[in-house]
Amino acid sequence: MSFPIVVLISGSGSNLQALIDQSLQGQLDVKIRAVISNKADAYGLERAKAAGIPTHTLNHRLFDSREAFDTELQQIIDQYSPKLVILAGFMRILTESFARHYEGRMLNVHPSLLPKFKGLNTHQRAIDAKENEHGVSVHFVSAELDAGAVIIQASTDIAHDETAESLAKKVHSLEHIIYPLAVKWLSEDRITFHDGKVSFDQKILPESGMRYNEALK
Numbered sequence: 539m540s541f542p543i544v545v546l547i548s549g550s551g552s553n554l555q556a557l558i559d560q561s562l563q564g565q566l567d568v569k570i571r572a573v574i575s576n577k578a579d580a581y582g583l584e585r586a587k588a589a590g591i592p593t594h595t596l597n598h599r600l601f602d603s604r605e606a607f608d609t610e611l612q613q614i615i616d617q618y619s620p621k622l623v624i625l626a627g628f629m630r631i632l633t634e635s636f637a638r639h640y641e642g643r644m645l646n647v648h649p650s651l652l653p654k655f656k657g658l659n660t661h662q663r664a665i666d667a668k669e670n671e672h673g674v675s676v677h678f679v680s681a682e683l684d685a686g687a688v689i690i691q692a693s694t695d696i697a698h699d700e701t702a703e704s705l706a707k708k709v710h711s712l713e714h715i716i717y718p719l720a721v722k723w724l725s726e727d728r729i730t731f732h733d734g735k736v737s738f739d740q741k742i743l744p745e746s747g748m749r750y751n752e753a754l755k
């Protein structure tokens with residue numbers, strides 16, 4: 539049986555599309571059981587519908603608290619019994635109890651080389667900090683924001699005339715490579731998560747957080 543996952547989005551859904559495409563092309567043996575967005579106008583919902591994937595919209599503004607939103611979100615997710623919850627541009631900070639409920643089975647893609655630039659507006663912050671390189675991290679989600687164990691990263695140079703828009707485009711391309719790869723590794727049981735740490739099948743990576751370019755040597 540294909541590896542069941544649920545994907546959470548808030549926007550365009552290009553990372554969702556990468557998972558859909560790789561699944562349809564037979565490169566990734568996953569079943570996307572549902573896509574859930576906190577924004578009704580997220581284009582990713584259109585992508586899911588076009589792929590015949592059930593969708594849900596859960597407007598966080600309709601809830602009195604972050605906890606109430608997360609409780610409802612968890613009830614929807616657990617109807618689908620996923621082995622993995624994928625945050626793909628999901629722009630809500632999740633409560634500690636939610637993060638603990640899915641500990642070791644929830645991933646996020648973050649547009650920076652963690653632990654640098656946690657939070658938002660990472661591309662402009664990297665440029666403003668005069669970094670030479672920037673990139674993306676795929677990590678397990680922990681209660682602490684953008685602090686979960688890193689599975690894989692990919693990096694790109696920051697050009698002298700780089701803008702946040704041009705950098706975001708480069709990082710997006712890297713995301714669409716490493717996010718499906720991380721999901722593939724988990725679907726094949728080649729990564730284990732225990733006590734907040736990641737261990738890898740030696741045939742993949744000798745240690746977590748290695749860069750994409752090293753990981754695939």
Ligand SMILES: Nc1nc2c(c(=O)[nH]1)N[C@@H](CN(C=O)c1ccc(C(=O)N[C@@H](CCC(=O)O)C(=O)O)cc1)CN2
Binds near residue numbers: 678682686
């Ligand atoms: N408990 C955790 N929740 C989330 C994590 C995490 O690691 N632990 N990752 C984020 C994803 N993310 C960065 O990768 C991120 C998303 C959203 C925010 C944020 O400040 N959100 C604001 C609202 C912003 C908006 O609506 O545009 C908020 O929730 O108040 C920071 C980082 C997902 N959740």
Ligand SMILES: NCC(=O)N[C@@H]1O[C@H](COP(=O)([O-])[O-])[C@@H](O)[C@H]1O
Binds near residue numbers: 547550626710
């Ligand atoms: N802090 C979380 C965050 O900024 N995530 C970022 O949102 C974008 C979603 O794009 P998509 O909707 O096209 O997949 C991606 O670039 C992802 O790294």
